[in-house]
Amino acid sequence: LNMEKKTKAEDRGMIFTVDMVTALFFFLVIILSMLWVWAEAYRHMVDYRDVQSRQERLATVSSMLVKTPGSPPNWESSGGVTLSGVDAIGLAREPNVLDEGKMMAFMSADGENLRERMGLGSENFSLTVTEDWAGTPRIIYYMGDSTAGKERMIARRYALFNGSRVELKLEAYYNKK
Amino acid sequence: MKSKGFILTMDVMVALVVAAVLIVMIMYFVSAPKLDTQGYLYSVCDDFLTVAGKDGSLAAAANGDVGQVDGFLYSMPGNLCLNLTISNAGGYVVHSNSSVCPSPVRFVLCKRTIVNYTNGYVTKLGVWYR
Numbered sequence: 001l002n003m004e005k006k007t008k009a010e011d012r013g014m015i016f017t018v019d020m021v022t023a024l025f026f027f028l029v030i031i032l033s034m035l036w037v038w039a040e041a042y043r044h045m046v047d048y049r050d051v052q053s054r055q056e057r058l059a060t061v062s063s064m065l066v067k068t069p070g071s072p073p074n075w076e077s078s079g080g081v082t083l084s085g086v087d088a089i090g091l092a093r094e095p096n097v098l099d100e101g102k103m104m105a106f107m108s109a110d111g112e113n114l115r116e117r118m119g120l121g122s123e124n125f126s127l128t129v130t131e132d133w134a135g136t137p138r139i140i141y142y143m144g145d146s147t148a149g150k151e152r153m154i155a156r157r158y159a160l161f162n163g164s165r166v167e168l169k170l171e172a173y174y175n176k177k
Numbered sequence: 178m179k180s181k182g183f184i185l186t187m188d189v190m191v192a193l194v195v196a197a198v199l200i201v202m203i204m205y206f207v208s209a210p211k212l213d214t215q216g217y218l219y220s221v222c223d224d225f226l227t228v229a230g231k232d233g234s235l236a237a238a239a240n241g242d243v244g245q246v247d248g249f250l251y252s253m254p255g256n257l258c259l260n261l262t263i264s265n266a267g268g269y270v271v272h273s274n275s276s277v278c279p280s281p282v283r284f285v286l287c288k289r290t291i292v293n294y295t296n297g298y299v300t301k302l303g304v305w306y307r
Contacts, residue, residue, distance in 0.1 A: 030196065037200055059217055066224065096227040134252035155217070156254060158224040160232055165249060 047176065054123065054153060054172065061118050062155035062170045064088060065127075067095045069102070076105035083113040091168075098161040098168070103129070107143050123172035124149055133167040140166065149173030214306070215285055221257060222287040222304045225249065235300055236293045238272045239263055247274050260303040265296060281305035 064070075070090030072078060076099075078085060091106060093099040106114065106127070115125060126144025130137045140161065149172075157168045229235045234245040250259055258278030264270050284305035291298050 026193075030193075033200065037203065041203065055214075056216070059220060063220060096224060096231065155220075157220065158228050160228055163232070165228055165232060165252075 050176070054121070054174065057119065057121060058123075058153050058155045058170065058172050061120060062157050062168070064118070065091045065170065066098075066157045066159050066168055067092055069093065069099070076102045083109055083117050086117050088119070089114060089117045092159070096159040098129070098159050098166065100162065103141055103161075107141055111144070120172065123153075123174045125173065126171045128167075128169045128171075129161065130167050130169065131161070131164050144171070146171065146173065149175050151176060215283070218257075218285040218304045218306070219287070221253070222285050222302050225253070225259070225304075226287055226289040226300060226302055230289055230291060230300075235263065235289070235291050235298070239265075239291065239293045239296070239298045241271075243272050243274070246272075250274055250276070256307050258305050258307050262301045264299050264301075266298070271298070276307075278305075278307055 068090035071088040129141040260275035
């Protein structure tokens with residue numbers, strides 16, 4: 001009878017066996033890993049969408065500057081420093097030919113108003129127009145604040161200015177979300 | 178005793194390996210998305226041909242004076258590769274030049290037709306990332 005009782009006691013199930021603890025440990029490791037992977041993937045997705053939208057916006061803005069005269073086309077003479085009545089900024093007299101009057105108006109305009117009219121979002125920007133950029137660079141125009149934001153994006157475009165080839169470098173500065 | 182379950186059976190090991198592979202694959206595809214930069218390449222391609230067309234570099238190159246257009250080509254950013262070909266109406270290549278670059282996997286191709294006096298030329302420019 002004693003032998004029989006002892007055998008039954010040994011067979012009786014326990015909730016925290018070594019197997020159970022090991023299984024719980026692995027289960028928790030897998031669940032926590034999945035949660036971490038999900039959070040990382042979500043963060044990367046958000047970053048990716050953010051970078052993509054900023055990149056598309058910068059490309060669009062650079063095209064507007066280099067290809068279009070802006071809206072209205074004579075905005076440089078009607079907008080003033082505050083750019084009142086100006087819907088969009090363009091620097092071209094014709095596609096890829098920059099206009100000196102528009103460049104001068106751009107440089108003297110208020111930066112915050114420019115940023116809005118150019119269609120940039122939360123990005124700060126700088127614009128550099130350089131002649132002979134690959135040899136001995138000669139900066140013709142520079143405007144902006146290159147210290148405003150940890151991240152940076154660049155769009156380089158090419159045009160003619162007063163008969164010379166120039167590189168128009170538009171840089172956008174922002175902080176990650 | 179032999180039939181008692183054990184946590185690390187072959188089934189569990191296989192399941193864990195499959196789960197780990199799936200996790201790594203998800204991480205790879207989701208966390209490293211490729212940004213579409215073909216639009217920017219097209220912009221550079223279009224800028225090059227428009228500027229070279231307007232300042233007369235392409236017409237000069239068609240006449241044999243290739244210095245200006247080649248200088249412009251070499252002045253492009255170092256992360257970009259360009260391949261320029263100018264052909265006459267008969268398809269004969271009158272000028273060709275390219276950056277020293279490996280062959281592209283994907284590239285953007287722009288074409289522009291120029292008329293130099295009475296002769297027509299087709300200019301093709303391929304742009305890709307180094």
